[in-house]
Amino acid sequence: MNVIVGRYINRNSWVHRLDPRMKILSLIILMIGTFMTSTLINMLWILAGVFLLILTSKISLLNFIKSLVPLLFLMTFTFVFQVLFNKQGPIISTLTLNLSFITILLNVVVIIGYQILKRFRIRGFFWFLLTFAFIIYLYTLNLGTPFKIINLNLYRDGLTFGLFLLVRIIILVSASSLLTLTTKPADLNNGLERLMKPLKVLKVPVDEMSMMISIALRFIPTLLDEVNKIMKAQASRGVDFASGNIKKKVVQIVSLLVPMFVISFKRADDLSNAMEARGYFPGMERSKFGILKFRFSDYLTILFSISFLVGIVYFDL
């Protein structure tokens, strides 16, 4: 299984060497920046900046594209929604759809073909989009005698705002991926803990929270292993996880969830005993192994991030 969360790729780049606290702060500043920008041009400039960071981080662009794939649906939906329903600004082009018997018939044929191909494991969101685009294209052809003509107007602001949102999502996701890809989970957690330290005054259990996060990160692969084992054991008892109606799906999930809970509780019990045996006590002050220290490049980064934010505010208003 492919876990993007906490997937660290070891390279030797200046982004990797930065202090995790600085990286987290800079990410937050960047996020605020994208929400303060209001024009597509500025957004594209920020994207270019993020792109530059990615290039200098020595991590393959492919990893960032992969992290965007799960959001493909959201991105497409956001864009299409804007294009269809945002009716501000001048019209830039008009799509004429001819509804005739032939086009509707062809449409049905395409859908049936799509469903048949799905059986042969040809599916996925790209394939769906392609089919959808093809159907739209069918209607723009002048086939048969149309009994109804629909004019779809494309407005300039709909298009730019759709693109604007698209770029914003891409920036947010790639910048967050840049952080997790260039920072070891342990360092990330350490940095978060240090940044949240002031919250201790407000009685927020920062140390315990960070301990919980690091334990959770540590056990994700272990639990995935267990899921795999339990699935195999239940498959041996005739559970077919690939198919089944709703009622069967419920049984399948229960047959997986109950053992997972049992195993997790047992592991938690063992772990807490082991931690106690090694002297861990919640709330007690612990010394640190890796002490974070700012270097010149870290100060430079934060300075740059802040001037970036100031710049955004200046240019946007």
Add this chain to the structure above:
Amino acid sequence: MGIEFENVNYKYDKRNAKYAIKNIDLKIDSLNEFICLVGHTGSGKSTLIQHMNGLILANSGIVKVSGSDVKKTRNINSVRRKVGMVFQFPEYQLFEETVEKDIIFGPTNFGVSKKEAILKAKEVAKLVGLEQTILEKSPFNLSGGEMRRVAIAGVLAMEPDILILDEPTVGLDPKGQREMMELFKKIHQTTKKTIIVVTHDMDVVSEYSTRVIVMKEAEKKFDGLARDLFLDQKLLEELNLKKPTYIKIAEKINKKLNRNYQIGCLSLAELIKEIVKGE
């Protein structure tokens, strides 16, 4: 009919050069065999047995169960029913509210009626040595040994032709281990069905097996009788395997007391017989 492997290969990571199992040829009857599968951790034992009920499909080569190719069968569940698989720590697969419900889970998945399945559950519960009163209890209130028996009963209730157990005695105390092995022997003797047990215990191999298969670094290195394996000093060293206790005892007696007993005794009974014969 049983299980047949023809030149089977499998890698978990295709980009990696490391095979999990390599060039495996194997023929296993569905009757009268008690096979012990041994080998060091990571030698490919679990991978091998998971091929036998279609949980893993070979990268290349053919696996046949009852004569039909596992990769080409339409209904993988028919294979899974024929080859019952009990995993390490099978107690973790329990999830139903009562022991009985958990035991009938397998059979009902394979289309057996609930009534028949319940009858079968009572029968297998008795076979694995569980009291009938336990059937109404929650599986989570049982002892570790009992839970494991319930899980094994759940697979037996499917009435598989062949029963495979992956390290079924790990985590049990010596007495529990012995009882567990005696249970498999009993099942084997009453049903005649072939049983395959993955184990690290050479005493288990010597006492129970009718056939031993040794895996080493993804390859099958030995397939034959326990006696032939344990009397071959060179092979044992090459495969890094220990001798079973009774062979060690016979050797010690020969050396210390200057006797000349046969050292191929695979069980206590055989050793005693040999000693009685010699005196």
